[in-house]
Amino acid sequence: MGLVRRYPVSLAVVVAAVATLGSLFVVARPRYRPAHQGVEIALPAKRPAADASGAAGWVWPDGVPGWEAGYTIKGVNISFVQPVEFQAAQLAAARAGLDADRVRIVAETRANNDRVLAIVATPTLYQEP
Numbered sequence: 001m002g003l004v005r006r007y008p009v010s011l012a013v014v015v016a017a018v019a020t021l022g023s024l025f026v027v028a029r030p031r032y033r034p035a036h037q038g039v040e041i042a043l044p045a046k047r048p049a050a051d052a053s054g055a056a057g058w059v060w061p062d063g064v065p066g067w068e069a070g071y072t073i074k075g076v077n078i079s080f081v082q083p084v085e086f087q088a089a090q091l092a093a094a095r096a097g098l099d100a101d102r103v104r105i106v107a108e109t110r111a112n113n114d115r116v117l118a119i120v121a122t123p124t125l126y127q128e129p
Contacts, residue, residue, distance in 0.1 A: 064121050066104030079105045089120050098122045
């Protein structure tokens with residue numbers, strides 16, 4: 001009770017501020033809803049590579065697995081990578097004598113919005129698998 005007698009105005013201001021803030025959250029609370037509520041996207045089957053023995057290494061009978069950078073289905077980026085983020089991988093493939101136009105993303109992960117870590121695949125140029 002000593003605080004109430006010593007600081008009545010300060011205590012009244014603090015109690016009024018807490019009450020106002022509390023009533024604001026009760027009356028005007030935000031309502032969150034999922035971004036894609038009720039939308040289902042069926043992804044096409046993309047089989048992983050079959051490991052071939054010998055000099056052939058990995059062989060993909062149905063083409064290179066994975067997604068092109070920026071590939072979308074119903075407006076959702078399935079590859080989770082933008083084409084501009086993928087240019088370094090295409091340049092590295094071209095330098096290594098691989099087909100830079102057919103580089104695909106097999107798997108990706110992001111630590112933050114600035115960087116992407118991806119596993120990519122591409123066939124060689126001018127050679128049959």
